[in-house]
Amino acid sequence: MSTLPSSGMTERDEIAVVGAGLAGCLLACFLARRGYRVALYERRPDPRTGRVERGRSINLALSERGLDALRRIGLAEQVMADALPMRGRMIHPVDGEPQFQSYSAAGTLAINSISRGALNNALLDAAAALPEVRIAFDHRLVGLDPATGEMTFETPTGKTTAVAPVVLGADGAGSAVRGQLLGHGLLTESLDFLDYGYKELTIPPLGGDFALDPEALHIWPRGTSMMIALPNPDRSFTCTLFWPTHGTASFASLGSPAAIERHFATHYPDLPPLAPNLVDDYQHNPVGVLGTVRCTPWQVGGKVGLLGDAAHAIVPFYGQGANCAFEDVVELDRCLDDCADDWAAALPLFQQRRQDNAEAIARMALTNFVEMRDKVASPVFQLWRRVEHALERALPGRYVSQYELVSFSTTPYAEVRRRVRRQHRVLGAVAAGAVAALVGAVGAAVSRGRR
Numbered sequence: 001m002s003t004l005p006s007s008g009m010t011e012r013d014e015i016a017v018v019g020a021g022l023a024g025c026l027l028a029c030f031l032a033r034r035g036y037r038v039a040l041y042e043r044r045p046d047p048r049t050g051r052v053e054r055g056r057s058i059n060l061a062l063s064e065r066g067l068d069a070l071r072r073i074g075l076a077e078q079v080m081a082d083a084l085p086m087r088g089r090m091i092h093p094v095d096g097e098p099q100f101q102s103y104s105a106a107g108t109l110a111i112n113s114i115s116r117g118a119l120n121n122a123l124l125d126a127a128a129a130l131p132e133v134r135i136a137f138d139h140r141l142v143g144l145d146p147a148t149g150e151m152t153f154e155t156p157t158g159k160t161t162a163v164a165p166v167v168l169g170a171d172g173a174g175s176a177v178r179g180q181l182l183g184h185g186l187l188t189e190s191l192d193f194l195d196y197g198y199k200e201l202t203i204p205p206l207g208g209d210f211a212l213d214p215e216a217l218h219i220w221p222r223g224t225s226m227m228i229a230l231p232n233p234d235r236s237f238t239c240t241l242f243w244p245t246h247g248t249a250s251f252a253s254l255g256s257p258a259a260i261e262r263h264f265a266t267h268y269p270d271l272p273p274l275a276p277n278l279v280d281d282y283q284h285n286p287v288g289v290l291g292t293v294r295c296t297p298w299q300v301g302g303k304v305g306l307l308g309d310a311a312h313a314i315v316p317f318y319g320q321g322a323n324c325a326f327e328d329v330v331e332l333d334r335c336l337d338d339c340a341d342d343w344a345a346a347l348p349l350f351q352q353r354r355q356d357n358a359e360a361i362a363r364m365a366l367t368n369f370v371e372m373r374d375k376v377a378s379p380v381f382q383l384w385r386r387v388e389h390a391l392e393r394a395l396p397g398r399y400v401s402q403y404e405l406v407s408f409s410t411t412p413y414a415e416v417r418r419r420v421r422r423q424h425r426v427l428g429a430v431a432a433g434a435v436a437a438l439v440g441a442v443g444a445a446v447s448r449g450r451r
């Protein structure tokens with residue numbers, strides 16, 4: 001599918017993609033497939049040769065939306081070769097045995113734990129193998145003229161500039177491209193940070209094997225805090241502890257090794273025996289921030305565009321940020337198809353098609369925090385999940401839970417919310433009807449008894 005770039009581009013012009021993270025690399029592959037030449041600028045050195053940052057989201061859950069995008073460039077099989085399928089949640093109470101809750105009615109559908117670094121490297125390899133793609137590492141974007149497409153980069157040897165007919169910001173939640181548009185008064189943004197941060201901890205293999213069930217996403221719901229753990233191919237688990245950043249019960253409140261040990265022994269008693277480096281991890285791994293980024297517009301003049309976290313970072317509680325960023329790339333490709341590669345038409349269309357969906361998953365991710373932190377352990381929630389699974393089995397394809405629609409389909413996120421609301425309304429009406437019928441029957445029986 002080779003098309004000649006429009007918008008007055010010549011064949012020698014390169015589209016600039018800023019950020020060789022997950023979305024940026026995938027986007028470079030998709031654009032090259034369309035016949036564009038792409039310059040991919042990344043502030044970091046080549047991660048395939050460097051060291052991994054300590055305590056920064058080592059693994060992530062990849063589900064249908066991300067896989068759908070990877071399939072389109074023939075990478076899904078390679079990525080899935082090292083993935084660990086997680087078929088449900090394993091809930092760890094403070095006392096008692098862990099309980100498994102399947103994600104799907106049949107228990108067969110799974111989200112996939114994958115190494116973020118390995119995924120990024122696979123995408124980098126795929127992009128680097130394409131003759132149309134040129135990757136410039138150690139290039140941090142620090143300036144952008146949205147009118148001319150002139151970019152300024154800081155490199156280890158000083159500042160350098162480049163010009164592109166189209167500049168696409170795939171440079172993550174703290175996007176410099178978004179910052180430049182903001183600085184030029186061309187965009188408004190809102191950043192809603194949670195009071196919660198996150199810290200990564202490790203459960204190493206135990207006797208050469210996984211210390212916990214590797215086919216589950218483990219959750220320790222504790223009301224005001226929560227920990228999750230995802231399995232890694234080396235048979236370790238990466239735990240992520242979510243906790244307020246400040247206050248009496250917070251990351252700031254554990255000042256000594258003894259306090260750390262006491263805290264985990266009290267609230268996460270099954271963890272210390274499995275995590276010999278707990279205190280060291282806790283003391284040395286950074287606390288990451290969590291928040292929702294909203295901005296508008298996502299493009300300026302059909303010349304500068306934003307996608308992935310740069311346009312709409314979300315909190316990680318639905319495991320959808322990367323999946324959503326990958327879906328952005330698929331949709332932008334579709335918009336270019338629909339606009340015959342006219343960027344001035346395709347970028348506004350992309351925003352129009354994606355913004356409501358990004359907002360929908362942002363809201364669902366925030367709601368899911370409450371569900372994971374508080375509700376998953378409650379008997380009422382567990383009963384509701386069983387009812388939902390029964391309904392899914394009784395009405396296949398007609399009743400589908402929100403989790404299944406989000407994680408195991410590519411139904412647009414905004415449509416998922418609408419459909420789930422409809423399903424709940426119908427259920428509510430059926431339940432109300434059943435109660436009314438029951439009350440009527442009881443009333444009739446009572447008056448018969450009186451007569």
Ligand SMILES: Cc1cc2nc3c(=O)[nH]c(=O)nc-3n(C[C@H](O)[C@H](O)[C@H](O)COP(=O)(O)OP(=O)(O)OC[C@H]3O[C@@H](n4cnc5c(N)ncnc54)[C@H](O)[C@@H]3O)c2cc1C
Pocket residue numbers: 018019020021022023024041042043044057059060061062139140141142170171172173174175176177198240288307308309310316318319320321322323324325
């Ligand atoms: C704790 C945690 C857990 C998560 N778990 C999941 C999960 O299970 N499933 C899921 O789908 N998502 C998850 N996410 C979200 C996911 O990580 C992001 O949504 C995803 O990485 C977004 O991809 P991106 O390419 O838009 O941004 P990024 O992955 O952040 O990539 C941005 C790239 O741009 C580069 N860059 C930044 N600034 C500049 C600059 N000035 N110049 C040049 N380059 C620059 C960066 O170095 C980076 O390589 C999680 C996030 C967190 C924090």
